[in-house]
Amino acid sequence: MNSQVKNGVGYALVFALVVAGIASLWYVRAYSRATEPASFRSFSVSADGKAIVIPDIAAFTFEVITEGGKNLADSQTTNTKKTNDAIAFVKSKGVEAKDIKTQNYNVEPRYQYFNCSASAPVYYGGSGAVIPPPSSCPPPEIVGYTVRQIVSVKVRDFAAVGDILSGVVSNGANSVSQLSFTVDDPTAVENEARAQALEKAKAKAKAMADAGDFKLGRLLNISEGGADPYYYDKRSYAVEGYGMGGDAVPAVPSPTVEAGSQEFQITMMLTYEIR
Numbered sequence: 001m002n003s004q005v006k007n008g009v010g011y012a013l014v015f016a017l018v019v020a021g022i023a024s025l026w027y028v029r030a031y032s033r034a035t036e037p038a039s040f041r042s043f044s045v046s047a048d049g050k051a052i053v054i055p056d057i058a059a060f061t062f063e064v065i066t067e068g069g070k071n072l073a074d075s076q077t078t079n080t081k082k083t084n085d086a087i088a089f090v091k092s093k094g095v096e097a098k099d100i101k102t103q104n105y106n107v108e109p110r111y112q113y114f115n116c117s118a119s120a121p122v123y124y125g126g127s128g129a130v131i132p133p134p135s136s137c138p139p140p141e142i143v144g145y146t147v148r149q150i151v152s153v154k155v156r157d158f159a160a161v162g163d164i165l166s167g168v169v170s171n172g173a174n175s176v177s178q179l180s181f182t183v184d185d186p187t188a189v190e191n192e193a194r195a196q197a198l199e200k201a202k203a204k205a206k207a208m209a210d211a212g213d214f215k216l217g218r219l220l221n222i223s224e225g226g227a228d229p230y231y232y233d234k235r236s237y238a239v240e241g242y243g244m245g246g247d248a249v250p251a252v253p254s255p256t257v258e259a260g261s262q263e264f265q266i267t268m269m270l271t272y273e274i275r
Contacts, residue, residue, distance in 0.1 A: 217273025
């Protein structure tokens with residue numbers, strides 16, 4: 001009986017020591033993993049996602065420039081009338097008020113400067129010092145004012161773009177510029193590019209883990225980098241008016257414009273734990 005008790009106690013002690021050893025190893029390993037810098041047991045991958053879409057709006061700006069005399073009110077009145085005429089023409093082509101925006105309104109004086117130093121005589125005093133002549137040069141004088149308005153326009157009906165570009169100059173604008181084609185709400189196409197980038201990054205991480213004979217752990221970090229949309233077949237168009245005073249511009253044929261396509265690209269970077 002005593003020998004059986006002794007054997008039982010011995011087995012119990014051995015079992016307890018084995019359990020304690022396993023627990024100690026687990027604790028040491030867990031502590032080591034917790035205190036080890038994440039950079040020593042993690043890796044990062046990145047991938048690009050691309051989505052191509054056809055633009056749904058054409059955007060451009062037109063400018064009305066009026067160079068008048070000293071009566072600023074007259075210049076402002078003239079500029080406002082011509083700008084309103086140009087806006088009314090754009091609206092007559094089906095463009096809504098929400099798609100027309102005044103970007104800038106600027107008034108600048110124009111000066112006349114007098115160069116009095118070139119022909120001024122030089123007088124020498126008794127000591128040989130240079131004595132400037134009596135000052136008679138008038139200060140700069142305002143001879144007029146230049147009034148500028150810049151208006152941005154979004155056109156959703158591409159069939160009307162050519163007529164609007166050519167007609168806005170005939171209706172008061174001095175110049176048309178910055179024509180571009182884009183997507184009014186890029187959320188859907190950006191999500192498509194983002195999802196593609198994520199799938200590619202995940203597949204890349206798995207392939208690296210298989211090649212390196214390790215397992216993927218937790219996803220430690222995810223970040224996104226975007227790029228400006230890239231345009232294919234982007235067309236540019238500009239028209240200059242006849243004079244800053246707003247001289248009438250003869251009717252010209254409407255240009256043919258093509259929207260082309262637009263590519264959105266998003267880069268996703270994933271950081272995984274190594275197991």
